[in-house]
Amino acid sequence: MHMADALISPAVGVGFWALSLGGIAYSAKKLKDNIEEKMIPIMGILGAFVFAAQMINFTIPATGSSGHLGGGMLLSIILGPYAGFVVMASILTVQALFFADGGLLALGCNIWNLGFYTSFIAYPLIYKPLIKHNKFVFLATLISAVIGLQLGAFSVVLQTYFSGISELPFKTFLLLMQPIHLLIGIVEGVVTYGIVKYVTMSKPEILEHSLGNYSGKVDGTFIKKIVIGFLILTIITGGILSWFASSNPDGLEWSIEKVYGKPELPEKEHTLTNILKSVQEKISIFPDYTFKKDESKDAEAGEEKYPNIDLGTTLSGVFGAFIVLSLTFLTGFILKTIKKKRPS
Amino acid sequence: MNFDREFFNLGYLDRLSYKDTIIHNIDARVKVIGAIAYIIAVLSFPKYAVIPLIPFFSFQIFSIIIGEIPISFIIKRIFVVSPFILFIAIFNPFFDRNTAFYLFNIPISYGILSFFSILIKFVLTVSIIIILISTTSFSGLCYAMRCFKVPEIFVNQLLFMYRYIFVLAEEAMRMVRAKELRSFNKKGLELKFYVKLAGNLLIRSLNRAERIYYAMLSRGYNGNMPYNKRKKLGFPDLLFILIILIMIYFFRFLEPVNSMGRFILRLIR
Amino acid sequence: MSHHIVKFENVTFIYPDGTSALKGISFTINHGESVGVVGANGSGKTTLLMHLNGYLLPTSGTIKIGDLILNKKTRIEIRKKVGVVFQNPDDQLFMPTVYEDVAFGPINMGLDEHSVDFKVRNALEIVGCYDLKNKPPHHLSGGQKRAVAIASVISMDPDILAMDEPSSNLDPKSRRALINLLKSFKHTKIIASHDLDMILDVCERCIVIKDGVVVADGPSNIILSDQKLLEENNLELPLILQRR
Numbered sequence: 001m002h003m004a005d006a007l008i009s010p011a012v013g014v015g016f017w018a019l020s021l022g023g024i025a026y027s028a029k030k031l032k033d034n035i036e037e038k039m040i041p042i043m044g045i046l047g048a049f050v051f052a053a054q055m056i057n058f059t060i061p062a063t064g065s066s067g068h069l070g071g072g073m074l075l076s077i078i079l080g081p082y083a084g085f086v087v088m089a090s091i092l093t094v095q096a097l098f099f100a101d102g103g104l105l106a107l108g109c110n111i112w113n114l115g116f117y118t119s120f121i122a123y124p125l126i127y128k129p130l131i132k133h134n135k136f137v138f139l140a141t142l143i144s145a146v147i148g149l150q151l152g153a154f155s156v157v158l159q160t161y162f163s164g165i166s167e168l169p170f171k172t173f174l175l176l177m178q179p180i181h182l183l184i185g186i187v188e189g190v191v192t193y194g195i196v197k198y199v200t201m202s203k204p205e206i207l208e209h210s211l212g213n214y215s216g217k218v219d220g221t222f223i224k225k226i227v228i229g230f231l232i233l234t235i236i237t238g239g240i241l242s243w244f245a246s247s248n249p250d251g252l253e254w255s256i257e258k259v260y261g262k263p264e265l266p267e268k269e270h271t272l273t274n275i276l277k278s279v280q281e282k283i284s285i286f287p288d289y290t291f292k293k294d295e296s297k298d299a300e301a302g303e304e305k306y307p308n309i310d311l312g313t314t315l316s317g318v319f320g321a322f323i324v325l326s327l328t329f330l331t332g333f334i335l336k337t338i339k340k341k342r343p344s
Numbered sequence: 345m346n347f348d349r350e351f352f353n354l355g356y357l358d359r360l361s362y363k364d365t366i367i368h369n370i371d372a373r374v375k376v377i378g379a380i381a382y383i384i385a386v387l388s389f390p391k392y393a394v395i396p397l398i399p400f401f402s403f404q405i406f407s408i409i410i411g412e413i414p415i416s417f418i419i420k421r422i423f424v425v426s427p428f429i430l431f432i433a434i435f436n437p438f439f440d441r442n443t444a445f446y447l448f449n450i451p452i453s454y455g456i457l458s459f460f461s462i463l464i465k466f467v468l469t470v471s472i473i474i475i476l477i478s479t480t481s482f483s484g485l486c487y488a489m490r491c492f493k494v495p496e497i498f499v500n501q502l503l504f505m506y507r508y509i510f511v512l513a514e515e516a517m518r519m520v521r522a523k524e525l526r527s528f529n530k531k532g533l534e535l536k537f538y539v540k541l542a543g544n545l546l547i548r549s550l551n552r553a554e555r556i557y558y559a560m561l562s563r564g565y566n567g568n569m570p571y572n573k574r575k576k577l578g579f580p581d582l583l584f585i586l587i588i589l590i591m592i593y594f595f596r597f598l599e600p601v602n603s604m605g606r607f608i609l610r611l612i613r
Numbered sequence: 614m615s616h617h618i619v620k621f622e623n624v625t626f627i628y629p630d631g632t633s634a635l636k637g638i639s640f641t642i643n644h645g646e647s648v649g650v651v652g653a654n655g656s657g658k659t660t661l662l663m664h665l666n667g668y669l670l671p672t673s674g675t676i677k678i679g680d681l682i683l684n685k686k687t688r689i690e691i692r693k694k695v696g697v698v699f700q701n702p703d704d705q706l707f708m709p710t711v712y713e714d715v716a717f718g719p720i721n722m723g724l725d726e727h728s729v730d731f732k733v734r735n736a737l738e739i740v741g742c743y744d745l746k747n748k749p750p751h752h753l754s755g756g757q758k759r760a761v762a763i764a765s766v767i768s769m770d771p772d773i774l775a776m777d778e779p780s781s782n783l784d785p786k787s788r789r790a791l792i793n794l795l796k797s798f799k800h801t802k803i804i805a806s807h808d809l810d811m812i813l814d815v816c817e818r819c820i821v822i823k824d825g826v827v828v829a830d831g832p833s834n835i836i837l838s839d840q841k842l843l844e845e846n847n848l849e850l851p852l853i854l855q856r857r
């Protein structure tokens with residue numbers, strides 16, 4: 001379920017790049033504070049391990065098809081969420097570069113989809129609480145792998161939809177993606193559990209060692225921080241947007257109502273083309289390009305029939321907000337890092 | 345994913361990246377910036393743009409020639425990755441049926457235009473990445489990342505990872521081959537066996553990490569990875585990026601081919 | 614010169630899982646000596662070498678390297694004196710290029726750029742691999758890897774060189790080159806190996822280990838021609854001696 005460059009708009013790509021880099025920077029910071037020097041080679045080797053393990057296919061029982069390991073959950077279990085996320089990000093980087101799996105611009109999306117949800121949602125909120133008393137380990141692994149992948153798949157659908165390149169209707173795509181990834185998630189959970197169990201059975205000390213030194217303890221407030229951070233940033237962004245809107249009413253077409261307006265697509269099919277076209281014109285970073293003028297009278301007529309459809313502005317507003325959000329997010333991280341550095 | 349093929353590709357690309365051509369010798373930072381600018385420029389074209397994308401192939405043509413990259417390799421790679429993108433793009437002609445224009449009396453719908461637009465963007469972006477990676481050594485890329493202030497821990501473990509992919513992939517391959525000699529299951533390993541194999545590989549990997557750490561310690565490792573001093577960009581590097589950016593700008597905003605196409609279309613009508 | 618002495622006194626070592634790998638080892642190696650350590654698989658050779666620069670610390674007994682007694686505090690100092698080359702060069706060459714790998718030690722020693730460059734160049738020239746300096750380790754042959762691994766250690770100017778199975782996986786020509794290289798070193802050398810011909814060629818003294826204890830210690834040509842002793846330790850007479 002790697003996102004590809006050709007399916008995303010630059011805005012979505014850049015936005016998720018910012019988010020993922022923020023995540024990496026934050027994790028790196030966390031690791032640096034309490035890392036063992038040994039962790040660097042261990043992380044690297046485990047990344048190489050997952051890579052090698054991904055290359056081998058296995059048959060999925062009862063389906064006749066074959067699959068391969070994802071590894072996100074496994075890495076989180078062995079290394080804890082921060083190191084797990086960083087390693088997953090580097091695996092995806094190598095895949096993007098060497099196998100052209102995904103792409104450079106889509107790399108941010110892919111790190112987010114395949115790394116973030118597993119390391120920072122599924123692992124701390126599902127896996128950790130469930131295995132507290134060393135019970136339900138299988139269930140914990142299974143559920144967290146499934147949830148992690150479900151969120152990732154949903155994220156793929158959202159990114160595709162907001163990029164507006166594919167015409168695949170949101171619901172259809174969602175109905176395609178989620179069930180497939182339910183199956184993939186179950187397999188991932190079973191395999192992850194199997195590997196961890198095999199290793200703890202045959203060499204109990206080896207995992208204890210890597211877990212023992214770096215307990216994989218989740219900073220419970222991290223998730224809270226993210227949620228609160230998003231809320232604050234949304235408000236700030238709203239402020240910035242309304243400032244833009246009031247100080248420059250004719251220029252930037254952003255406004256709060258537009259940003260938070262109804263984003264659904266109208267149902268009627270014959271309007272879709274025009275809507276999406278105008279969406280695309282407004283979304284694209286360089287909106288001066290127009291195709292319709294010369295080649296299409298139909299489209300021109302359509303444009304006149306459905307003038308000033310707000311959806312385009314709405315969506316471009318959402319993107320704008322999204323970028324601002326992400327940038328602010330990143331700035332936040334940076335500021336935080338600087339702040340933390342100063343007293344020490 | 346076929347195991348041997350993937351491994352071969354990785355090693356093959358890696359070997360390509362150590363050639364000695366003008367493009368190979370350009371500073372990695374410059375090439376990374378160029379590639380990113382290129383990708384963003386290509387993807388920023390509206391969804392129905394087909395013709396204006398075509399001039400962007402000139403970068404590929406240029407690098408394939410100068411960088412001595414076998415074109416068959418790039419094409420193969422594109423075919424391997426394409427099913428997912430085809431799967432998504434194929435819906436466009438079905439959902440977007442309004443006619444954009446007539447080509448020799450055949451109605452061309454917006455869906456068909458966007459379908460081809462996606463495909464071309466796909467080919468352009470994938471091939472530029474392959475070109476980037478086959479003309480830049482991995483340590484060069486990591487060096488560029490460091491200069492771009494990507495967190496140190498990320499880059500350091502990325503270097504380790506890359507170094508040991510080759511070692512572990514070979515180890516895994518040996519294990520799979522040993523198994524394949526005993527069974528003739530074509531599709532993939534039985535799940536039970538896969539778990540054992542991966543578990544074994546994981547144990548070995550952790551043991552290896554231990555030994556590597558030992559080797560690092562005995563050479564004075566103190567938690568910091570030493571790395572090379574920053575190099576200054578040379579004149580060829582600056583010239584290279586300047587040319588690339590100008591070309592990208594030209595193709596993106598002046599759309600030479602599109603103006604021409606418009607003119608011809610008008611003539612036809 | 615007590616300077617480069619290696620002295621083991623009743624050293625025992627027990628792995629965390631309870632395996633007792635060394636069970637009271639004592640010997641003294643003098644400055645400039647080159648000593649072969651031989652024994653069956655699992656006899657404790659690698660474990661012994663891991664003590665030489667303090668990766669493992671003895672469970673009981675003492676180890677003296679030069680004037681220092683090995684413990685947690687001194688081991689950093691000791692690592693500068695003892696260079697260890699490992700059994701598997703893949704584990705030793707972890708940096709992206711040959712040059713960076715050989716430079717890893719000198720940079721960590723805090724040398725300036727210029728002296729680092731000098732040491733790297735010198736070390737690579739000694740092992741005959743200077744031309745490979747920009748290659749990544751995974752593009753090297755087995756013999757080249759071994760040579761670079763040795764260079765990565767001698768670039769730190771150790772007084773004592775310890776090697777674990779240096780000649781394994783080498784073709785006859787690379788093996789011969791390695792032997793000549795080792796013979797040219799003036800360092801104190803400690804070489805663990807199953808390659809008795811090499812030991813005979815490079816080391817004047819030989820220590821036989823069995824189940825974590827020293828069972829023989831003496832001149833190589835005497836010990837390595839003792840068929841009975843060797844067979845008890847899963848070893849065979851060196852080929853040169855067999856032909857007689």
Ligand SMILES: Nc1ncnc2c1ncn2[C@@H]1O[C@H](COP(=O)(O)OP(=O)(O)OP(=O)(O)O)[C@@H](O)[C@H]1O
Nearest residue numbers: 628630632634652653654655656657658659660661
């Ligand atoms: N990490 C470890 N944990 C537990 N036991 C170990 C470990 N490493 C080695 N051992 C045990 O210690 C003993 C000595 O092993 P060592 O590796 O020193 O032997 P060796 O003489 O180097 O053998 P070889 O010739 O096969 O290299 C063996 O019984 C081995 O099983």
Ligand SMILES: [Mg+2]
Nearest residue numbers: 658659700777
């Ligand atoms: Mg050994």
